[in-house]
Amino acid sequence: MSSTPAVLEATDVWAGYGGPPVLAGVSLTLRPGDALGVLGRSGVGKSTLVEILGGGMRASQGHVTLDGVPVGKTPRRRRKEVKARLRTVHQNGLAGIDTQRTVEETILDAFKEARKAGRTTNNDVEAALAVVGLPIRFVTRRVGTLSGGERQRVAIARALATRPDLLLLDEPLTAVDQSMREEIADDIRALVRADGIGLLVASHDVRLLDRLTDRVLVLADGTFVESGPLRDVLRDPQHPDTQAVAASLPELTGGRPPA
Ligand SMILES: Nc1ncnc2c1ncn2[C@@H]1O[C@H](COP(=O)(O)OP(=O)(O)OP(=O)(O)O)[C@@H](O)[C@H]1O
Numbered sequence: 001m002s003s004t005p006a007v008l009e010a011t012d013v014w015a016g017y018g019g020p021p022v023l024a025g026v027s028l029t030l031r032p033g034d035a036l037g038v039l040g041r042s043g044v045g046k047s048t049l050v051e052i053l054g055g056g057m058r059a060s061q062g063h064v065t066l067d068g069v070p071v072g073k074t075p076r077r078r079r080k081e082v083k084a085r086l087r088t089v090h091q092n093g094l095a096g097i098d099t100q101r102t103v104e105e106t107i108l109d110a111f112k113e114a115r116k117a118g119r120t121t122n123n124d125v126e127a128a129l130a131v132v133g134l135p136i137r138f139v140t141r142r143v144g145t146l147s148g149g150e151r152q153r154v155a156i157a158r159a160l161a162t163r164p165d166l167l168l169l170d171e172p173l174t175a176v177d178q179s180m181r182e183e184i185a186d187d188i189r190a191l192v193r194a195d196g197i198g199l200l201v202a203s204h205d206v207r208l209l210d211r212l213t214d215r216v217l218v219l220a221d222g223t224f225v226e227s228g229p230l231r232d233v234l235r236d237p238q239h240p241d242t243q244a245v246a247a248s249l250p251e252l253t254g255g256r257p258p259a
Pocket residue numbers: 017022040041042043044045046047048049171204
């Protein structure tokens with residue numbers, strides 16, 4: 001494990017796809033031990049933000065740095081190390097995963113990659129899968145034969161197996177049943193807490209963010225319109241998007257369910 005834990009910082013980030021900007025001045029900091037949610041309705045720019053934070057897309061203005069070095073401009077000799085410190089699990093859960101590999105090979109590859117980057121791993125495939133609720137019998141399955149929800153879970157297990165300082169999750173567990181999702185979210189939360197991993201979860205799933213994060217930023221109209229612990233934000237929502245979410249989830253705000 002590297003001696004100084006990574007810090008990811010986005011400052012006044014703007015981005016878009018040729019039309020009106022999707023992100024219009026977004027700033028955030030993610031440190032090991034943080035558990036930060038980005039909440040926003042579909043199409044608001046959550047994936048765009050995660051891509052930019054992970055270095056997969058460039059901001060049109062503003063900058064993103066990891067340990068003070070612009071993301072995407074890391075010197076070649078440091079790229080493996082940086083990749084190991086900051087992991088992204090994309091929405092489809094399959095980016096960078098060879099579907100012909102078995103689940104066991106996929107997790108072992110992650111351990112190997114982490115060791116090459118100078119990180120210490122426990123090499124325990126069973127424990128890595130248990131965090132995402134996958135029993136050991138999955139080890140022999142090829143990733144390409146798994147269901148959508150199982151793939152998402154393998155992608156998260158693989159990312160965690162590399163023992164990153166920071167983990168970015170874009171709409172994780174969307175293909176997993178609600179009941180199982182909460183249990184897995186609790187296990188992921190416990191692991192990132194124990195390991196001091198900084199977690200950023202972008203999602204429209206409020207219940208998931210309630211389980212996984214300490215604090216949320218609400219993304220709307222290109223910027224963060226609210227921030228704070230999720231339940232506090234929902235108790236006193238300012239933006240119409242947040243008000244709509246709060247009205248639909250009275251159990252999270254202490255209110256009574258709608259008649
Ligand atoms: N490659 C692209 N070209 C053009 N427009 C795009 C592209 N990718 C995303 N967009 C648009 O940018 C906006 C933000 O998309 P983004 O995927 O970041 O939102 P999101 O909040 O992650 O949505 P969801 O929750 O549905 O995944 C949307 O209006 C989307 O249609």
